[in-house]
Amino acid sequence: PQPVQAFLDAARVEPLDFLTVAEQRQFMRHASDLNYLRFGLRGEPVAAVTDHEVPVDGGTIRVRAYRPTAGAGRLPVHVFLHGGGWWLGSIDEYVNDALCRHRSNRARCVVLAVDYRLAPEYPFPTAIDDARAALRWARASADLLGVDPDIMSIGGHSAGGNIAAAVALACRDAGGPRLVFQLLEVPALDLTRAAVRSALETDDFQPLRLEAAEVDSAVRHYLPDPRHARTALASPVLAGDLAGLPPAHIVTAELDPLREEGERYARRLAEAGVPAGVRRCPRAIHATSFLTRTWRPAREWLDTAADVLRVAHQRADGTLTS
Numbered sequence: 425p426q427p428v429q430a431f432l433d434a435a436r437v438e439p440l441d442f443l444t445v446a447e448q449r450q451f452m453r454h455a456s457d458l459n460y461l462r463f464g465l466r467g468e469p470v471a472a473v474t475d476h477e478v479p480v481d482g483g484t485i486r487v488r489a490y491r492p493t494a495g496a497g498r499l500p501v502h503v504f505l506h507g508g509g510w511w512l513g514s515i516d517e518y519v520n521d522a523l524c525r526h527r528s529n530r531a532r533c534v535v536l537a538v539d540y541r542l543a544p545e546y547p548f549p550t551a552i553d554d555a556r557a558a559l560r561w562a563r564a565s566a567d568l569l570g571v572d573p574d575i576m577s578i579g580g581h582s583a584g585g586n587i588a589a590a591v592a593l594a595c596r597d598a599g600g601p602r603l604v605f606q607l608l609e610v611p612a613l614d615l616t617r618a619a620v621r622s623a624l625e626t627d628d629f630q631p632l633r634l635e636a637a638e639v640d641s642a643v644r645h646y647l648p649d650p651r652h653a654r655t656a657l658a659s660p661v662l663a664g665d666l667a668g669l670p671p672a673h674i675v676t677a678e679l680d681p682l683r684e685e686g687e688r689y690a691r692r693l694a695e696a697g698v699p700a701g702v703r704r705c706p707r708a709i710h711a712t713s714f715l716t717r718t719w720r721p722a723r724e725w726l727d728t729a730a731d732v733l734r735v736a737h738q739r740a741d742g743t744l745t746s
Contacts, residue, residue: 472489485554492531503578593657594657605737608674673702
């Protein structure tokens with residue numbers, strides 16, 4: 425589609441290996457915000473946005489709470505983990521702020537955006553530990569946040585989807601905090617990169633073959649020991665036992681080399697008895713969330729994901745039984 429091609433043309437940048445990690449982050453943050461201003465919908469008003477400092481091992485992280493305009497009393501809480509290949513990204517990026525505002529209003533829940541610490545300074549499993557700390561803090565701070573601690577879900581985009589799936593596994597194995605749902609959007613779930621390499625060898629993904637180097641670089645930042653790629657918390661799709669996980673909804677994009685591992689995870693969850701839905705968005709790319717102003721299917725993706733989340737919270741609350 426023309427809007428998708430226009431975004432791809434605008435988003436292309438030359439290799440940045442001559443910059444330090446900090447400089448690359450600065451450059452990519454500016455590029456992200458400029459592209460979102462060009463192609464994405466502005467963030468909508470919500471009732472309140474508040475930042476909180478949450479203690480983690482070795483310091484603190486920011487967690488930003490979005491409360492919807494039409495939400496009274498104790499609301500469900502959804503923890504959101506941004507993308508960026510585990511070493512880029514921030515809750516301050518326009519694309520993430522707009523998504524959280526929309527999701528809070530449409531799903532009628534408090535959204536907590538977690539500014540987890542980034543690799544390579546903070547490699548695997550720091551991001552997972554930070555997200556779990558945010559969950560524990562949210563449960564303990566239910567009165568402050570005005571949320572129902574028994575209706576907590578988690579979700580993430582791309583690398584954030586990887587972290588969210590890993591957190592769901594870790595919470596299951598540790599006996600909590602209990603999660604009622606996981607929403608995984610274009611998740612990276614196989615850090616051996618076997619699925620990505622296989623996809624990039626097909627004709628469908630030939631124009632994206634240069635992205636293989638970007639994926640490899642991101643994984644190297646996150647996993648200093650390559651052997652970790654075969655562990656369940658790094659590659660949830662390779663986990664031996666998926667029984668007992670919270671229900672899931674997985675969104676994939678037709679023109680995304682991560683598509684197969686996301687859909688495979690949905691199949692494996694269903695085989696393990698976990699309710700799992702999957703939606704493949706036709707003609708969509710990995711970065712479709714940037715296109716909400718210029719491409720109607722991107723807005724439909726945003727709306728549908730929020731609707732699925734609202735229904736999942738209602739089911740957990742007992743207000744929706746079918």
